[in-house]
Amino acid sequence: MKTFHLVSLGCPKNLVDSELVYGLLLAQGWQGCDLPDEAAVLIINTCGFIQSAVEESIDEILRLASWKQDDPGKKLVVIGCLVQRYRRRLVEELPEVDLFVGTEGITSLPELLAGLGRSDMAERKMVLPDRFLMTAALPRRLSTPFFRAWMKITEGCDNHCSYCLIPSIRGPLRSREIEDLVIEADRLEQGGVREITLVAQDLTAYGEDRGGRGQLVSLLKALLSGTSIPWLRLMYLYPSGITDELLHLARAEPRIVPYFDIPLQHVSDRVLRAMNRRYARADIEQLLGRIRTIVPGAALRTTFLVGFPGETEADVEQLLEFLPIARFDHLGVFPYANEEGCAAEQMADHVAEAEKQHRLDAVLTAQADISANTQQRFVGRVERVLVEGVSRESELLLEGRTRYQAPDIDGCVLINEGETSPGEFVDVEITEAHVYDLVGRIVTSGED
Known part of the structure; x- marks a missing residue:
């Protein structure tokens, strides 16, 4: 029987890929199963962004592989970022897996699964298709509650931050057409979606690969006029890409929720340069001032990366001193992970793991008091x-x-x-x- 069980790991952008896989298989007559013991094919969409995600992916692969011991006829398929990052190495290290498919193989999956068990497929365990960009024409089965959905507007990234593997895993920036995104948003609305969250590696880069800057504003205007969705939310805004035009639109249009997710990563100019981020602390302070002036009361969310190679105690003190000035509503903190293939891997003065954790705890502790006070305004x-x-x-x-x-x-x-x-x-x-x-x-x- 054409039955499958799908596990999705990683970020919302990965989840959209999993929803496409699910929709494509249903359209080809497959039946999804909630439990692995009910399925003929076990599929896991992996994350390979950082080492902790790699380890989680490997653990989940081995967990699913255990179901094959009692039922050797089951097939195990691994797709996504882990495959795109490690490629041929996985074939040797994970013999339990019957098929590996890279991030660009979503539309090929129904055909590939149909071929599992054939002699020619037994020798073709690794499939890495050419670059792929989703469209609204593809079937998609939401895994989120019926009233909200993620909408991925680009694929890939051109930023090349020194700690990040996304350009090598996901490829260069590719933006979807505005008309295509409006079609998808309208379909989501017809299905009952009340909130759409726009996601990308860098939302503000939307359209730059098509020769235009500031295309995010054009997209938002098209979504506002082409749908009646009450809430449009923006995630992953690169700091230097946030324009006054975008902020004024957010103030004028109540359907664009006053929420700005801006991953800053650090505030030390020296660390930001080493990270290959295109801004300095003065730019950050000016940006936060612009947001609060143009969109009063807006919620600000950010993420910081501590323990980057060469980061000193003085750099961390700058970060701690900045927090009560910035007054973020929401903040995430992550320890730097030394990833094979990143530019930062070869940098000097790596920080000890225990010290990374100490710095992370200090930032979280400082932010907890700020968040408690900020929340009182409600x-x-x-x-x-x-x-x-x-x-x-x-x-x-x-x-x-x-x-x-x-x-x-x-x-x-x-x-x-x-x-x-x-x-x-x-x-x-x-x-x-x-x-x-x-x-x-x-x-x-x-x-x-």
């Missing part, structure tokens, strides 16, 4: 909330998000009074604020 306010459903903390609570909280990344609103359904917008009076989450009661409900 107490007493009535905020529009998109309801997710029953809370993960307690069946006695509902859970949702304001415009200032991104799905699967930030905190949430715990609703302790009132009734509603997943996917509905309700007005919630915020009564408590914690470091990550807010608490409130429904005061009105209904459509926006």
Whole structure:
């Protein structure tokens, strides 16, 4: 029987790929299974971005491979970034796997799976097709709740940060057509989606490969006019690519939620140069000032990378001193991972793992106090909330998000009074604020 079980690892961009795989297989008559023991083919879409993701991918591959011991007829297929990064090495090191397919092989997968077991396929365990760019014409099965979705607007990246393998794994920047993205957004809306989060390796680079700068604004205007989706959210904005035109559009259009995810990585000019980031601390300070002037009350999210080769205690002190000035609403911190093939791999003065963790803990501790204070501004306010459903903390609570909280990344609103359904917008009076989450009661409900 044509049955499959799919596991997706990694970022939202990877999840979109998995949704395409699922949709393509369903369109070819395959049946998805929730449990691996029910499926004839086990598929895992891997992440190979950093070492911890590689290790998670390997562990999951071995876990799925264990199902083949009791059922040798099962096939195990590994796709995605891990394959694109390590290629032929995987064939030798993971003999349990029947087929490896790179990141560009999504549309080829139904045909490849149909050939599993044939003698000619037994010798062709590694498939690395040419570059691929999704379109709205491809079938896609959402794995997110029916009322929200990720929409990937580009593939690849041209930034070449010294710590990042994405250009070598995913290739150069390729932007989808505006018309194609509007078609996809309209289809998502017809399916009940109320919030679309635009994602890319660098959202602000959209359209640059087609000879135009600032095309993100043109795309947003087209989405606003071509759909009625209430919330459009922007993730992964490169700092130097954020224009006043984009900010003014966000202020003028309430359907673009006032939320800016800007991975800064550091604030030390010396470390930023070593990372090959195209801005300095003065540019960051000027950018945050522009955002708060043009879009008052906007939520700001960022990520920092600590323990980069050559980073000193003085560099970390700059970061700690910057946090209370910047007052980020949401912040993620990651330790530098020394990845084979990155430019940073050959840099001098690598930081010890224990010291990386110490620096990470210091940043998180400092940010926790800032977040606790920042969250207090919501107490007493009535905020529009998109309801997710029953809370993960307690069946006695509902859970949702304001415009200032991104799905699967930030905190949430715990609703302790009132009734509603997943996917509905309700007005919630915020009564408590914690470091990550807010608490409130429904005061009105209904459509926006």
